[in-house]
Amino acid sequence: MGNSTILDIIGSVVIAGFLLMIVLNLYGTISNATFVTNNELVVQTNLVTLVTLMEHDFRRLGYCANPVKVADPTLNIKAASAHSISFVTDVNCNGNLDTLTYSVSDTSALHSTTNPHDMFLLRTIDGVTQRLSLGLTMFNFSYYDVLGDSIPNPVADPRQIYTMQLSIELQSPAAYDTTYSYAYWRQLRLTSQNLRNR
Amino acid sequence: MGRSAILMVMGLSLVLLMATSGLKRDVNLAYENYLTYTNSTHAHNIALSAANMGANAVFMNNAWTTGYSGVSYDGGTFDVTVTNPTANQTKITSVGHLTKAMLGGNLVTINDTVQVLLQPSTFSKFGVYINNMSGVAWATGDTVWGPCHIEGTMNVLGTPVFYGKVTTKSGTNPAKLPAANATPKFYGTYQSGVSVPLPTNFGALQTAASSGGKLFTPPGSPAGAYSVNMTLLANGQIHYQEYKGATKVSDVTTALTTLAPNGAIVVSGGDINLQGTINGQATIGSIAASGNGGNVHIVGNIKYNNDPQTNPASTDMLGIVADNNVDIPLPSGYPSTAAPHDYLIEAAVFARTGNFSAAYTSSMGKLGAVTLYGSLVTNTIGAFAAGDANGNVLYGYSNKFNFDERLMVGAPPAYPTTGTLEVISWKE
Numbered sequence: 001m002g003n004s005t006i007l008d009i010i011g012s013v014v015i016a017g018f019l020l021m022i023v024l025n026l027y028g029t030i031s032n033a034t035f036v037t038n039n040e041l042v043v044q045t046n047l048v049t050l051v052t053l054m055e056h057d058f059r060r061l062g063y064c065a066n067p068v069k070v071a072d073p074t075l076n077i078k079a080a081s082a083h084s085i086s087f088v089t090d091v092n093c094n095g096n097l098d099t100l101t102y103s104v105s106d107t108s109a110l111h112s113t114t115n116p117h118d119m120f121l122l123r124t125i126d127g128v129t130q131r132l133s134l135g136l137t138m139f140n141f142s143y144y145d146v147l148g149d150s151i152p153n154p155v156a157d158p159r160q161i162y163t164m165q166l167s168i169e170l171q172s173p174a175a176y177d178t179t180y181s182y183a184y185w186r187q188l189r190l191t192s193q194n195l196r197n198r
Numbered sequence: 199m200g201r202s203a204i205l206m207v208m209g210l211s212l213v214l215l216m217a218t219s220g221l222k223r224d225v226n227l228a229y230e231n232y233l234t235y236t237n238s239t240h241a242h243n244i245a246l247s248a249a250n251m252g253a254n255a256v257f258m259n260n261a262w263t264t265g266y267s268g269v270s271y272d273g274g275t276f277d278v279t280v281t282n283p284t285a286n287q288t289k290i291t292s293v294g295h296l297t298k299a300m301l302g303g304n305l306v307t308i309n310d311t312v313q314v315l316l317q318p319s320t321f322s323k324f325g326v327y328i329n330n331m332s333g334v335a336w337a338t339g340d341t342v343w344g345p346c347h348i349e350g351t352m353n354v355l356g357t358p359v360f361y362g363k364v365t366t367k368s369g370t371n372p373a374k375l376p377a378a379n380a381t382p383k384f385y386g387t388y389q390s391g392v393s394v395p396l397p398t399n400f401g402a403l404q405t406a407a408s409s410g411g412k413l414f415t416p417p418g419s420p421a422g423a424y425s426v427n428m429t430l431l432a433n434g435q436i437h438y439q440e441y442k443g444a445t446k447v448s449d450v451t452t453a454l455t456t457l458a459p460n461g462a463i464v465v466s467g468g469d470i471n472l473q474g475t476i477n478g479q480a481t482i483g484s485i486a487a488s489g490n491g492g493n494v495h496i497v498g499n500i501k502y503n504n505d506p507q508t509n510p511a512s513t514d515m516l517g518i519v520a521d522n523n524v525d526i527p528l529p530s531g532y533p534s535t536a537a538p539h540d541y542l543i544e545a546a547v548f549a550r551t552g553n554f555s556a557a558y559t560s561s562m563g564k565l566g567a568v569t570l571y572g573s574l575v576t577n578t579i580g581a582f583a584a585g586d587a588n589g590n591v592l593y594g595y596s597n598k599f600n601f602d603e604r605l606m607v608g609a610p611p612a613y614p615t616t617g618t619l620e621v622i623s624w625k626e
Contacts, residue, residue, distance in 0.1 A: 159385035
């Protein structure tokens with residue numbers, strides 16, 4: 001038990017301390033990476049779910065299994081504003097016309113997440129509303145007429161709408177530190193073939 | 199001490215291994231999620247392209263039912279089938295197939311279907327069809343209801359309003375819209391490069407009239423111009439008188455369905471003088487023969503017994519078809535017999551080589567409006583009044599054309615068709 005032994009012990013303690021710090025630091029990094037990656041997975045999955053649903057609905061804007069019921073395609077969009085749109089469609093393809101409305105709730109309506117910016121996406125079919133909690137933080141429409149000019153919101157006469165642009169941003173329900181994972185999707189010139197029928 | 203350090207390193211490695219495995223799984227899931235969406239979109243685009251190819255083939259040849267099978271396209275394949283769900287409807291079903299390897303190496307096939315329904319297009323679907331605008335322009339104050347087609351260049355001045363789909367063959371004048379002096383409002387889309395030529399004759403209507411309808415032809419004698427006066431009666435009958443010169447050769451009142459069970463009534467080689475209230479459906483046409491006839495003169499109001507302006511469920515429907523002109527003449531005996539103040543015409547009007555107009559003279563003054571509720575197809579633009587430089591009526595009639603929305607999906611019997619199909623439903 002000489003000086004060298006004491007030095008060994010001190011050296012070991014220092015090395016162990018370093019290793020412990022490395023482990024703790026690594027733990028933090030891994031936790032961060034895991035949290036963020038998982039959040040991004042959730043956000044991206046939600047985005048694909050939302051976009052798939054909306055593309056399906058918008059492709060059938062003005063569609064009806066009984067075409068006689070949508071005689072005038074200019075009347076397919078019933079109302080439109082920056083954050084909502086209402087149009088006729090045939091959700092179940094049963095030949096009965098439905099009115100489908102997309103809109104958003106206030107940010108205060110979604111209490112179940114810690115994200116103060118997210119809100120419900122409201123999908124209303126014939127007055128029955130589905131509230132979708134997908135971390136939606138932005139849901140903006142821009143509308144254009146047949147000459148490509150922008151139509152001011154809210155649209156006074158929806159018959160003017162020829163194309164529309166939809167911008168969506170989703171954020172994770174919770175943040176790591178104060179950073180939320182997010183995903184952004186923009187569909188340029190979203191429209192339906194049924195607006196041009198006949 | 200060395201042993202514990204090794205244990206810590208090994209433990210650290212184990213933690214790293216587990217953490218990176220979890221991270222990798224999340225990253226793979228996110229990628230696979232994205233890949234699934236991309237592949238679905240890809241398959242949809244293939245189906246969409248194939249539907250457009252099928253629709254184009256059907257437009258080029260209405261009888262095309264060959265379809266496509268297993269055609270390679272854009273990394274996938276597609277099939278197109280063409281069927282006839284009803285006698286006059288064509289259905290194109292396009293299926294896009296895309297087979298892609300997912301992350302694990304397993305192959306996944308995605309199928310996407312697009313269905314397009316088409317039906318023959320009739321001229322009555324146009325709120326206004328003009329073959330040749332000549333120097334006339336749609337201008338501020340003009341409002342066009344229903345689909346509008348110009349088989350040429352559409353002249354625009356100021357801010358006319360179009361509530362239906364507008365199509366032109368040769369674009370607009372000015373060519374680029376909006377322009378400083380032309381800011382039209384299109385509420386129902388606009389498309390150029392669309393040609394819907396007028397028919398070269400009304401052969402199909404004449405055939406319908408001679409088989410299941412009523413075809414009037416001039417008797418050999420007496421001499422003189424042939425004409426038929428027709429008065430539609432609200433009880434579902436029609437009163438007609440045939441004239442050869444000044445000689446009346448027939449005077450009959452009969453049920454419309456008895457005279458023409460299929461609703462097609464044609465006078466070949468003579469003019470028609472038409473008025474009354476129709477209870478039922480008919481297309482009444484004057485077809486020129488040997489240079490005679492081909493005109494329909496409207497000599498009084500023409501109305502539906504069950505007015506669709508107040509009852510959209512009304513099934514009364516009338517087509518007025520002329521090889522040359524559909525006009526409102528001065529009344530017989532004018533000026534002793536005054537010209538009516540207003541005219542109401544509820545019908546789909548078709549003037550193939552001429553136009554729809556009203557006779558006017560300075561002695562008649564301003565006489566209200568000619569209101570057409572239906573559809574108008576005309577070769578050129580007819581006049582209803584003399585006006586000043588600002589478009590104000592000096593004498594004659596102002597005109598109001600309102601589209602009968604029922605004509606978007608229906609048409610008077612045997613009414614001329616465009617010879618093309620139109621998309622009535624597009625399902626993705």
